[in-house]
Amino acid sequence: MEKQFGFWRSLAWPIHRSEVKKVLSMLLLMGLLCICYSILRNIKDTIILTAKASGAEVIPFIKVWGILPGAIAATWFYAKLRSRFNREQVFYILVGGFVTYFLLFAFIIFPNSEALNFGNLATRLHETLPVGFFGLIAMICNWTFTTFYVISELWSVLVLTVLFWGFANDITPLSQAKRCYGLLNIGSNIAPILGGFLALFIINDLIASSEVMNTDQWHHSLIKLTLLISFFACLAMGVFYWINRNIVPNEPHAVDSHAESVKKSNKKRLSLRDCIRHITKSKYLTCLALIVLGYNIAVNFTDVLWKEQLRKHFTDPNAMLAHMNQVTIGIGCIATVGGILFSILIRRLGWTFVAIITPIVMVVMAIGFFSFLFFESRLTGIAMALFGTTPLIMTVYLGSVQNCLSKAGKYSVFDASKELAFLALDSESRLRGKAAIDGLGSGVGKSGASLTYQAMILGMGSISLSAPYIGGILVAVFCAWIYSVTFVSKEFKAKSEEQEEAAAVPSEA
Structure with missing residues (x-):
């Protein structure tokens, strides 16, 4: 029978002493991943809303013609990865892939976006199609920004929802989850506050600096924020590595859902x-x-x-x-x-x-x-x-x-x-x-x-x-x-x- 806590202990910290190391490490992992997403969410909205020949009208079109196909493709890709690699390897592949793309965007794609986007096509389409197609035209012609918006949104779907919570479910029994998951959610709510303060510090520091011209301030902000995201993502991979070496082996209830599924499906791929x-x-x-x-x-x-x-x-x-x-x-x-x-x-x-x-x-x-x-x-x-x-x-x-x-x-x-x-x-x-x-x-x-x-x-x-x-x-x-x-x-x-x-x-x- 599980030991019961007093009222205040059950409200503030319903964790047994043997569970402290696990809960704190999972809180840190979720916090790092949430900080990354909070910064990404603000960057993607700013890029889309301030892009040339773009605006808020483009967002509904991106949700239909960008995020939906992206979610389907990401789910298919995740299923394929889980059929070939174990849980830990898939985490490193996906998080590392996201970081690689964000660095590529900040250092190569964004500074060359005018050459890469279809500016001339946008002009011709605006002259031909009705005004109601403004958002669709912006989504297609500013394809580099649309891609960044979709991939940033997929961080929430793949990394936070599928990878983190899937991992948490695999190593947490139901009785423990009832006490721990509320604390994990607290971490996910507090972490973006830290991310927001860090992002504001970087942006304000660049604005106050006389060494950076006004035309270059946004690009410099993007580079520094991307490096910050990459740093926290690498820390998250390090924490995930530590959990798999120091926590998972000592968890009697820990399973790899995919491995169990393969056994029950006679090695049939997911x-x-x-x-x-x-x-x-x-x-x-x-x-x-x-x-x-x-x-x-x-x-x-x-x-x-x-x-x-x-x-x-x-x-x-x-x-x-x-x-x-x-x-x-x-x-x-x-x-x-x-x-x-x-x-x-x-x-x-x-x-x-x-x-x-x-x-x-x-x-x-x-x-x-x-x-x-x-x-x-x-x-x-x-x-x-x-x-x-x-x-x-x-x-x-x-x-x-x-x-x-x-x-x-x-x-x-x-x-x-x-x-x-x-x-x-x-x-x-x-x-x-x-x-x-x-x-x-x-x-x-x-x-x-x-x-x-x-x-x-x-x-x-x-x-x-x-x-x-x-x-x-x-x-x-x-x-x-x-x-x-x-x-x-x-x-x-x-x-x-x-x-x-x-x-x-x-x-x-």
Whole structure:
């Protein structure tokens, strides 16, 4: 029987002394990988938004025609690598490959981007195609920046989700994960703060330097930030090497999911088709896939509508930026608190409560947001009487709160509860299901929402006119999401009890 902690110990540090070295090393590994992604995320957005003949219009096209094919190709490539190399080798190959590309981009591709991009083709296409194709033209003609955007986004999919969490699941038993995963999420929420401060220090130092001309400051910043990313990525590989030499051999529950899968499949190689087929044969995995898809579709739908309200309300870019920074701070604070509370919530209130928090919160906030959006004229008097403001401002702030809570929920309770659901499976189902769901779920959800927006904007002319149809789709998405949580909850409870009974048999003997 596992030793119980007191209330404050269970809240702050529910870790046994024998587990401290493992938990701290995993926290360090996740922190280093998250710092890299936080810097990459800001770089990729800046490059796309400030590129010649580009702008925010290009992002929905990249999500559909760049990130979705990229996620499929990355999942296929990962499956091929896992069929030929062990877990540790695949980690070094992928992280090393990312670092090599980022260095190549900073030192060779970016300074020669004008020669490499299709500037003349862009001019001809702008003269021939309608205005609505501006984003698509920018995506194709600025292909070097589009490629960087997609590959940077794949760091989150492959390195953070598939590699790190797959490794964590392989070396962490379910009972330990319920106590440790909340702490890992805290590390993932705090790490980007450090990355942001380091990036700001580098940029401000270059701006203050008189040795660097204004025209070269951005390129110098890109080089230094890329070197910083490379440094942290190399540190992460070093930590991963140390864990595999000093922690994994002493873990009785540690497995290599791929190795176990190969044994059970008579040496049959892992393929993307097999992973998808495996999901379709399991209702448990199908519902997990719907949960991941539901979150990504809902967030991308509401995010675009919210940003449209921001555009209408804020005429000063600095005011909008200040508001966005406030939302970001809120996300970090709430996600950190949620990560601290996750371990105690999952043990005292159960998986169902934790997993259903995110969809319920999003439903409640969406009701308020869409009410003021659809019935703006009728609710003007009520908004002025109760809140002293207009319906437009109400949609801005309700959307801000929803954005804050939904993303904080993902970083604190959604991801961790999803990983616990994978742990209840056997090693083969865990490997195949995770490879396809994590590899494709995010990309398909984001790209599907962006593709829907593209079709509606082209057909109706604006985001505002498409809002009622988006609201109808969201109702169906939330219903499927909540149903999937309730089904997985029943199966998770049964599978967890089976694992605990199986683990108790040897100790009783």
